[in-house]
Amino acid sequence: ASAEKGGFSSFMDKEIHDQPQAVGDTLLGRFDTEGKLSLDEMHIDENVLKSIDKIVVVACGTAAYAGQVAKYAIEHWCRIPVEVELAHEFRYRDPVVNEKTLIVAISQSGETMDTIMAVRHARQQGAKVIAICNTFGSTIPRESDAVLYTHAGPEIAVASTKAFLSQVVACYLLGLYLAQLRGNKFRDEIALILKELQTIPEKIQRILDEGKDQVLELARRNEDVGSVLFLGRHVGYPVAMEGALKLKELAYIHAEGFAAGELKHGPIALIDDGQLVIIVVPSKRGRDSLHAKVISNIQEVRARGANTVVIAEEGDEDVREFASEVIYVPETTTLMAPLLTTVPLQIFAMELATAKGLDVDQPRNLAKSVTVE
Ligand code: G6P
Secondary structure, X not given: OOOOOOOOOOHHHHHHHOHHHHHHHHHOOOEOOOOOEOOHHHOOOXXXXXXXXXXXXXXXXXXXXXXXXXXXXXXXXXXXXXXXXXHHXXXXXXXXXXXXXXXXEEEOOOOOHHHHHHHHHHHHOOOEEEEEEOOOOOHHHHHOOEEEEOOOOOOOOOOOOHHHHHXXXXXXXXXXXXXXXXXXXXXXXXXXXXXXXXXXXHHHHHHHHHHHHHHHHHHHHOOOOOEEEEEEOOOHHHHHHHHHHHHHHHHOOEEEEEEHHHHHHOHHHHOOOOOEEEEEOOOOOOOOOHHHHHHHHHHHHHHOOOEEEEEEEOOOOOOHHHOOEEEEEOOOOOOOOHHHHHHHHHHHXXXXXXXXXXXXXXXXXXXXXXXXO
């Protein structure tokens, strides 16, 4: 087994380190000679993709958070409304879907029963389904109209890591492909986004090479923490929820991810002396005043005694004043940031669980793939 782990202490540790390759492989072979996206492998009629007026992502767990990240990107690039719904909720609420709806079913295993049932239900209503899946020939791709595989390689640890990043990448490719097809973005703009996407593997590698030790040390110091709050805005919001989920799954610690803007509407009441709050900060070069707003959120929780750990972009000095600790990740665009900011949160949860003596590959009560409803 230790050979399978490639010298790492757990499958999860190995899979976290597989991420540069998982992202790189998911990009591989999906461009034509001119560098344009080419997804002919999906074998889906282009006219169908041109005619859709709504996208609904259905998924469970970590895959659903990948969908939530993708919603921000796809709506921005394609101007098509995107809903993201937990598959088990979608299936049982009589959702409005028809021939003009594109369902995107995200699943690492392709065997999650809740997601399978959602796919079946959507197809009965006439919707087209594209699966984003990591397991070749599994049930969800077989029952869908088309499939876009993530190429993360087998994921063994129960808590999903490299599958998540690859799912975000695959959703981005799909979104950019739709934008390209529908002609509502200039070619050179799409080319620029794709170029940035191709720098991501190397940037993840830098986090692993240069940033990991700091996160390990931070996790060990917090071995006895009772609860952790995660805050983020925009794409940082689903990243915060994913960070919280990892901590629940692995370390059995109460953790919640909140939209930072929601703080004053409730969660701020939770803050008292020493409360650990992890904040995902957007790029300074990004959208409007989001960066400044998150800084003021850090300031608000800090003023109430929180222990503030900040995930920010290299070179962002503004965060220092109110941060107990800053973890820097390489610069990228707003929409690509989740592919980097998620990584320290994965390492944090893994190491905290390890420090508590827990089995990070096989957390209690969980299954890698839930094949019952
Ligand atoms: C289980 C796993 C999660 C996973 C979810 C969805 O709950 O423990 O890690 O995110 O299923 O799995 P899927 O294979 O559909 O992506």
